[in-house]
Amino acid sequence: MRRGDSVALAALLAPAGAFLGAFFLLPLVLMLRTGASGPDGIATYAAILSDPRYLASLGQTLALAATVTAATLVVSGVAGVFLSRHRFRGRRLLVAMLTLPLAFPGVVVGFLVIMLAGRQGLIGQVTMALTGDRLVFAYSMAGLFVGYLYFSIPRTVLTVMAAAETLDPALEEAARSCGASGWQVLRDVLIPGLAPALLAAGAICFATAMGAFGTAFTLATEIAVLPMVIYAEFTVSANIAVAAALSFLLGAVTWAVLAAARTAAGGAVAAAG
Amino acid sequence: MRRGPGFWAGLLFVALVAAFLIVPVILSVLAGVTVSYQRGILASGVTFAWVGRVLDLYAHTIWLSVKIALATLAATLVLGIPVAYALARHQGRFARLVEEALVMPVAIPGIATGLALILAWGAVGNFRLHWTFILVGHVLFTLPFMVRSVLAVMLGVGLPLLEEGARSLGAGFLWRFATVVIPNARPGIVSGSLMVVTLSLGEFNMTLLLHTPFTMTLPVGLADSYASMRLEIGSAYTLVFLVLIVPLLVALQAAADRAAGIGRR
Numbered sequence: 183m184r185r186g187d188s189v190a191l192a193a194l195l196a197p198a199g200a201f202l203g204a205f206f207l208l209p210l211v212l213m214l215r216t217g218a219s220g221p222d223g224i225a226t227y228a229a230i231l232s233d234p235r236y237l238a239s240l241g242q243t244l245a246l247a248a249t250v251t252a253a254t255l256v257v258s259g260v261a262g263v264f265l266s267r268h269r270f271r272g273r274r275l276l277v278a279m280l281t282l283p284l285a286f287p288g289v290v291v292g293f294l295v296i297m298l299a300g301r302q303g304l305i306g307q308v309t310m311a312l313t314g315d316r317l318v319f320a321y322s323m324a325g326l327f328v329g330y331l332y333f334s335i336p337r338t339v340l341t342v343m344a345a346a347e348t349l350d351p352a353l354e355e356a357a358r359s360c361g362a363s364g365w366q367v368l369r370d371v372l373i374p375g376l377a378p379a380l381l382a383a384g385a386i387c388f389a390t391a392m393g394a395f396g397t398a399f400t401l402a403t404e405i406a407v408l409p410m411v412i413y414a415e416f417t418v419s420a421n422i423a424v425a426a427a428l429s430f431l432l433g434a435v436t437w438a439v440l441a442a443a444r445t446a447a448g449g450a451v452a453a454a455g
Numbered sequence: 456m457r458r459g460p461g462f463w464a465g466l467l468f469v470a471l472v473a474a475f476l477i478v479p480v481i482l483s484v485l486a487g488v489t490v491s492y493q494r495g496i497l498a499s500g501v502t503f504a505w506v507g508r509v510l511d512l513y514a515h516t517i518w519l520s521v522k523i524a525l526a527t528l529a530a531t532l533v534l535g536i537p538v539a540y541a542l543a544r545h546q547g548r549f550a551r552l553v554e555e556a557l558v559m560p561v562a563i564p565g566i567a568t569g570l571a572l573i574l575a576w577g578a579v580g581n582f583r584l585h586w587t588f589i590l591v592g593h594v595l596f597t598l599p600f601m602v603r604s605v606l607a608v609m610l611g612v613g614l615p616l617l618e619e620g621a622r623s624l625g626a627g628f629l630w631r632f633a634t635v636v637i638p639n640a641r642p643g644i645v646s647g648s649l650m651v652v653t654l655s656l657g658e659f660n661m662t663l664l665l666h667t668p669f670t671m672t673l674p675v676g677l678a679d680s681y682a683s684m685r686l687e688i689g690s691a692y693t694l695v696f697l698v699l700i701v702p703l704l705v706a707l708q709a710a711a712d713r714a715a716g717i718g719r720r
Contacts, residue, residue, distance in 0.1 A: 190541075190628075191541050191544070191545055194537040194538065194540060194541040195537070195538055195541050195553065197533070197534050197537065198534040198535065198537070198538045198557070198598065201534055201594070201595075201598075202556060202557070202560075202595075205572065205575075205576070205591050205594075205595055206559070206560055206568070206571075206595055208575055209568075209571035209572050209574060209575035209576070210571050212571065212574050212575045213567075213570060213571040213574050213575075216574050257472060260465070260468060260469075261468065261469045261472050264465040264466070264468070264469055265469060268462065268465070268466075270466070276469055276470065276473050279473040279476060279477045280469075280472065280473050280476060281708065282476065282477065282480070282701070282704065283476050283480070284704060284707075284708075285653050285654060285657060285700075285704060285707075286657065286700075287657035287658070287659045287674050287677075288659055288660065289659050289674050289677050289678045289681070290657075290674075290677065290693060290696065292681070293483065293677070293681050293689060293690075293693055294479035294480065294482075294483060295479070296681075297479045297482040297483050297486065297690075298478070298479045298482070302492060302493065302686060304478070304479075304482060332475070332476065332479075335472065335475075335476065336476070344715075364461070389562060392564060393563075393564025393565060393566065393567070393660060394660070395564070395565065395566050395659070395660040395663070396659040396660060396663075396674070396678070399659075399663065399678060400678060400681050400682075409564060409566045409660070412566055412567070412570070413566060413663075413664075416570060416664070422574070425570060426570060426571075426574065429564075429566065429567035429570045429571070430567070432563075432564050432566075432567055433563035433564060433567040433568075436562060436563060436564055437559065437562045437563055440562045441562075
């Protein structure tokens with residue numbers, strides 16, 4: 183490194199560093215302190231972990247995020263591999279349709295779930311015509327699951343397609359010509375080859391599902407996922423210490439999952455909202 | 456190529472997934488221009504009255520969101536390009552740490568960051584009431600996308616070598632930055648910019664906490680209309696949002712493909 187280079191480096195990083203320090207690190211530290219400022223002091227953190235309501239909410243949030251991640255990986259894995267292995271008319275249109283909702287905000291996705299499975303939704307109308315009973319599930323955990331699946335699929339399909347393009351199809355051909363069944367090719371060639379991409383996409387999917395708040399906010403206030411509980415504690419109950427402690431917990435869990443996946447995948451986990 | 460039942464089963468599956476993603480969008484767009492969704496578009500007819508109502512009620516949210524998105528873009532360009540450049544020139548443990556610190560605001564759910572911002576800065580003067588309070592949150596959330604996008608292209612084109620060449624020809628730092636660094640990083644800057652604007656226009660998780668009645672953004676307005684207006688108005692508002700965001704998404708895809716051809720990761 184040249185002399186003076188470290189000065190230049192510091193000067194280049196300084197503006198962003200100052201910004202992050204003032205508006206991110208400082209607020210986080212203050213929030214950690216606020217979490218301990220309630221009547222219970224630092225024990226607030228222990229209290230939220232032993233309160234059955236918050237614990238149940240954390241459990242629900244984790245379970246939902248894990249289920250959504252698994253379902254997204256299966257659906258997007260199949261779709262992504264199929265689209266990268268076949269060339270046919272209409273393929274570009276299908277890819278465009280699959281990636282259009284990329285970066286749709288959670289609120290809009292919530293509304294789309296209502297269009298699909300809400301009181302005036304398509305599924306309700308179809309089931310009404312077929313069976314005489316109106317199937318409505320938008321305003322429940324099932325609706326939230328559908329919404330999270332909706333906004334996780336486009337991003338994950340893109341990641342899987344990009345990774346599958348770099349896998350040599352000759353490997354699959356070789357396995358097949360050695361007599362491997364479709365299932366064996368999948369288990370021994372495709373899944374190991376795609377593992378880093380699947381891990382990276384899965385971690386982002388999980389983190390997004392942990393914090394996604396707009397969809398739940400649109401669908402129903404009764405769904406007690408952790409971001410909704412934090413919002414209610416802060417705005418309705420004005421229980422700021424608990425809201426801060428829960429936010430810290432949510433942030434720590436989500437960040438830890440992403441960091442673990444990044445370590446496991448060797449730096450392949452890119453950032454995504 | 457022979458196409459067995461496996462191909463057709465796969466195609467059917469992908470088509471079903473695509474339908475799951477697209478059908479609700481079409482339903483919503485149609486509902487936004489239907490006189491009465493209850494009676495159906497064929498029976499009640501097509502109207503732009505709902506879109507007109509939305510523009511009457513919510514035009515200010517659209518302008519505020521556009522203003523915040525452009526300001527976010529300006530801020531991420533000014534803050535992000537120097538960081539990307541520094542990381543491109545100095546790859547090492549320190550650079551990894553900086554990248555990690557940058558990504559944290561994305562890894563931590565928006566509602567947590569929003570609450571932290573309010574606790575730290577909410578009581579400072581009139582900052583909380585000003586639209587720049589939301590701007591700060593959006594910059595935190597979008598900065599890593601700008602840095603990563605620009606950094607990937609800078610590394611892909613072999614920037615250190617190009618710059619060394621310019622230096623040996625006697626070009627000073629500012630001259631090199633303007634004539635070598637920026638032009639070569641352009642695909643990354645373009646795709647990063649589109650990403651930042653798209654994300655800022657749609658940001659809700661953090662903005663719901665940060666906004667005040669005076670600073671309602673488009674996504675917050677959408678949530679408001681979904682909760683309190685009839686389905687046709689919510690749909691028409693969604694239609695307005697889609698008209699704004701879909702061209703950006705299409706351009707983003709094209710730009711990201713171009714940048715990915717250059718970037719190595």
